[in-house]
Amino acid sequence: MIKIKIAEYSVNIIIVLFAALIYLKIYWGAAIVYLLWYLAYGFVGLSFYFSTRNKTALSDFLLRITFYPTLLPFRKAFYFLTKSFNVIFKDTTDTEKAYSLAKKVNVDKLYTDNNKAMYYSFLASLHFDLGDKALAEEYIEIARKLPHKKIVGESINRISEYITRNSEN
Secondary structure (H helix, E strand, O other): OHHHHHHHHHHHHHHHHHHHHHHOOOHHHHHHHHHHHHHHHOOHHHHHHHHHOOOHHHHHHHHHOOOHHHOOHHHHHHHHHHHHHHHHHHOOOOHHHHHHHHOOOOHHHHOOHHHHHHHHHHHHHHHHHOOOHHHHHHHHHHHHHOOOOHHHHHHHHHHHHHHHHHHOO
């Protein structure tokens, strides 16, 4: 649990340090702090935000300018999740590519149960589209059992209804 808190609040410390260095007119120090922030966090959070707002072109651009090998583990997990989302948002028939990106997500690094529930529900949708109904139902049950926010719950319900409705056909 302490790792989660450090990961969540370290970005705030970096921002304060960056602002303090600018205020003290230590611009080279601020540049180094910004570079370290960029290497550890990239633009993944902003990209995820735009992806969920259906602005995939901007989201893809932010992911392209992010250097993912140096990202912190939880940012790297969101990097691949966001890339996978964007593939599906652009072309709903490109399930294979979205699934290959989704497999790169380290679910343990998503930290919160809400994020894990979102990931598992997305994985359920991909598996159903790939023709594996049993695995899709298994993942949707995992997602349903994890504590999650209302918006993720609504998504889980929509995906579950989609699987049920299209299984009968």
